[in-house]
Amino acid sequence: MSSIEHLSTLFMKFPGIGTRQAKRFVYFLLAQNPQYVDELAQEIANLKKTIAQCSSCFRFYPRTNTSPLCTICAGDSDNSTLLVVEKDTDFESVKRSGSYAGKYFILGGTIPVLATDPASKIRIRELIARIEQGVPEGLSEIILALSVNPESDFTREYIIKALEPIAQKYQLSITTLGRGLSTGTELEYSDGDTLRYALKNRG
Numbered sequence: 001m002s003s004i005e006h007l008s009t010l011f012m013k014f015p016g017i018g019t020r021q022a023k024r025f026v027y028f029l030l031a032q033n034p035q036y037v038d039e040l041a042q043e044i045a046n047l048k049k050t051i052a053q054c055s056s057c058f059r060f061y062p063r064t065n066t067s068p069l070c071t072i073c074a075g076d077s078d079n080s081t082l083l084v085v086e087k088d089t090d091f092e093s094v095k096r097s098g099s100y101a102g103k104y105f106i107l108g109g110t111i112p113v114l115a116t117d118p119a120s121k122i123r124i125r126e127l128i129a130r131i132e133q134g135v136p137e138g139l140s141e142i143i144l145a146l147s148v149n150p151e152s153d154f155t156r157e158y159i160i161k162a163l164e165p166i167a168q169k170y171q172l173s174i175t176t177l178g179r180g181l182s183t184g185t186e187l188e189y190s191d192g193d194t195l196r197y198a199l200k201n202r203g
């Protein structure tokens with residue numbers, strides 16, 4: 001297999017990238033100056049070494065020390081709320097909006113409506129473990145900050161059902177941003193005002 005073929009197959013693993021686009025990426029790289037290609041290759045090679053995944057919220061953060069926790073989980077932000085998002089880019093939107101001061105949890109995806117094994121698609125077991133651990137620290141509310149589309153709606157319903165026993169056991173409230181967001185809202189593209197409003201009007 002030539003480097004062109006091999007690199008194309010590697011690009012095809014990217015989300016939403018098909019054969020034709022993968023090939024276009026390869027030919028794009030061939031047309032760039034060597035410095036650009038070297039820099040790109042270097043950053044990719046360093047990525048897993050310089051970025052760590054938090055063992056509590058599962059978000060990716062720049063590795064600064066040997067702590068298994070990110071600065072938010074290790075820091076003194078409000079322990080009473082846990083805001084659950086689908087992915088890191090959603091976390092970034094909420095963080096950037098400056099409208100939330102509590103702890104976070106990254107689900108790592110959504111559940112396709114026809115999934116046969118829903119529990120394997122998101123970190124539901126890890127979320128339950130995180131809640132168990134948060135209760136003694138004052139956790140009282142789980143905020144489900146998911147996008148508003150059929151797959152996210154399905155995922156939200158699944159989580160609410162899965163959290164029912166633990167919510168009852170510890171008298172926790174489970175709230176959603178659903179009321180503040182209109183249909184088709186993708187959290188990662190939402191502006192600060194929209195997120196502030198949605199968070200304020202959660203229920």
Ligand SMILES: [Zn+2]
Nearest residue numbers: 054057070073
């Ligand atoms: Zn964390």
